[in-house]
Amino acid sequence: MLRVEGVTKKFGGLVAVDDVDVEIEKGEIVGLIGPNGAGKTTLFNVISGVYTPEKGTIELNGDPIAGHKPHEIARKGIARTFQTARTFGESSVLENVIVGAIFGTSENIDQEAARDIARTQLEFVGLDDREGEEVSNLNIMDRKLLELARALAADPDFIFVDEIGSGLTPTELDSLTQSLQQVRTDRNISILWIEHIMDAIMTATDRIIVLNQGSKIAEDVPESIRENQKVQQAYLGVDDE
Ligand SMILES: Nc1ncnc2c1ncn2[C@@H]1O[C@H](COP(=O)(O)OP(=O)(O)O)[C@@H](O)[C@H]1O
Ligand SMILES: [Mg+2]
Numbered sequence: 057m058l059r060v061e062g063v064t065k066k067f068g069g070l071v072a073v074d075d076v077d078v079e080i081e082k083g084e085i086v087g088l089i090g091p092n093g094a095g096k097t098t099l100f101n102v103i104s105g106v107y108t109p110e111k112g113t114i115e116l117n118g119d120p121i122a123g124h125k126p127h128e129i130a131r132k133g134i135a136r137t138f139q140t141a142r143t144f145g146e147s148s149v150l151e152n153v154i155v156g157a158i159f160g161t162s163e164n165i166d167q168e169a170a171r172d173i174a175r176t177q178l179e180f181v182g183l184d185d186r187e188g189e190e191v192s193n194l195n196i197m198d199r200k201l202l203e204l205a206r207a208l209a210a211d212p213d214f215i216f217v218d219e220i221g222s223g224l225t226p227t228e229l230d231s232l233t234q235s236l237q238q239v240r241t242d243r244n245i246s247i248l249w250i251e252h253i254m255d256a257i258m259t260a261t262d263r264i265i266v267l268n269q270g271s272k273i274a275e276d277v278p279e280s281i282r283e284n285q286k287v288q289q290a291y292l293g294v295d296d297e
Contacts (some may be wrong), residue, residue: 057187063112074270090267135207136216150187
């Protein structure tokens, strides 16, 4: 469904993503981990159209998308959340999710339909009783759920989540993990999930891809990744935050 082949993205002399291959099938939850600066967010940005890769191909459901604009790629079925939650603080919870529906995969959607879709997603993540509140009133956990609802409102095939676990308590993280698993089970949406801390996604993913200094150094089931020497080295070899 999503096939990334030989993708390279440079910033000046720095090779942020170096000849990376990724394949994700419908309904899979794939983890993307690696130390700070490994290239995880840049890879997301390349796939979602923020950057054009210098090399490589990206296919979504058979169509080439490398170099396409972010809004075009969103229309084709990739929704995302951001490392720093990009909710619009002064608008309401419901309005934020309506935006997701309007810029999603359905073209020419009217306000009323967008509102219905938004309400359904808010119910799915458990924020339906907060729809009229200003986003700035929400705590971190609820903002993450709001971002998830907004991504779902786009009716995507894929959701990319970037460090959605950061800033959460272990209990909140468990709950968010369950929501993501529910997204897969109930909606058959594939998830590509970046986390800096690897423990967070060990239990929830089918497969984990590890980046280090732009390159893919491992790809395996979570249990094997935990024991992988190269991966352990990569995490030991950097000064982490
Ligand atoms: N817009 C940019 N301009 C220049 N360098 C960048 C830019 N974005 C990321 N980088 C660099 O690319 C590398 C990979 O960054 P990033 O993809 O954010 O890593 P990660 O998300 O794995 O922490 C880092 O060295 C970072 O400093
Ligand atoms: Mg990042």
